[in-house]
Amino acid sequence: MIHLHQVTKRFANGRGIADLTLEVRQGETLGYLGPNGAGKSTTLRILMGFLKPDAGQATIAGLDCWRDAPRIQARTGYLPGEISFPEGLNGLEFLDLVAGMRHLRGTARRDELIHRFEFNARTPIRKMSKGMKQKLAIVAAFMHEPEVLILDEPTSGLDPLMQQRFLELLEEERQRGATILMSSHQFPEVERVCDRVGILKDGRLMALEDVQDLRSAQRRVFTVVFKDPHDVSRVERAGFHVTKARGNEVDVEVRGDYNAFLRTLAQCDVANLSTRELDLEEVFMHYYAETRTEVRS
Ligand SMILES: Nc1ncnc2c1ncn2[C@@H]1O[C@H](COP(=O)(O)OP(=O)(O)OP(=O)(O)O)[C@@H](O)[C@H]1O
Secondary structure (H helix, E strand, C coil): CCCEEEEEEEEECEEEEEEEEECCCCEEEEEEECCCCCCCCCCCCCCHHCCCCCCEEEEEEECCCCCCHHHHHEEEEEEECCCCCCCCCCCCHHHHHHHHHCCCCCCCHHHHHHHHHCCCCCCCCHHCCCCHHHHHHHHHHCCCCEEEEEEECCCCCHHHHHHHHHHHHHHHHHHHEEEEEEEEECCCHHHHCCCCCEEEEECCCEEEEEEEHHCCCEEEEEEEEECHHHHHHHHHHCCCEEEEEECCCEEEECCCCCHHHHHHHHCCEEEEEEEEEHHHHHHHHHCCCCCCCCCCC
């Protein structure tokens, strides 16, 4: 449904996106993650036809994002990262303006969304808080029940209750069959609502993974407290991936077969042992950091 094929956009500062190929399948929700300045918003703005790529092609439902921008903008729900509203309007007037541009007549969905996000849409926009403006932009992006949603950090500025409401809305849109591309810095929300997750760094796609596969892969962190500090180096020497070491206590990431690790532990004097699943943040954090930091005392 959403296709980027070898798309490059380079700004004067040398940043942007480079040779990016990515597909969001029909009915799929794809989480788009990456450090600040990675090029996420740039990608989304190219898809909405606000930026022209230097090379490559971006399409939504077969329409070229640059040439067919008005048609794409009419049928897509877009939530920008930085929202600029026209001067002098209240929330409802702004929504009427957007509805008019999309030739949308019914107001039931609009009113239902305003009710759901609990804000007074008659407030002048200049008097709205950051969170209220975000809610208003959400209503504008979702009220025409688009088949494609392009969302740039959609929960930023929302309080925890409203973030929850938003994720419920997204879940409903997924059920309805919408195709969703969503940038985010919130690993837990991506893990909750996305089918796949792409990681962008320095304008390049570093990883593209199925969230279900990540869940089912055997990845655990073992936190072990040794009685004898020499056992810490015994674990390291055996080739296991120690992610944190604090005195006698270590965190060890183990993927796949746990038996070899347990056999190594059997040779050590273990005072305490706990284990948990690796979360999405831990799986992907090394793409964010320049070098993995090891905490040693
Ligand atoms: N219109 C522009 N003109 C010049 N440089 C730009 C423009 N838009 C973005 N950039 C630069 O391109 C790079 C990528 O920016 P972008 O906003 O796409 O990153 P991002 O991944 O969305 O970051 P964040 O997580 O901080 O929102 C940055 O270095 C930014 O300064």
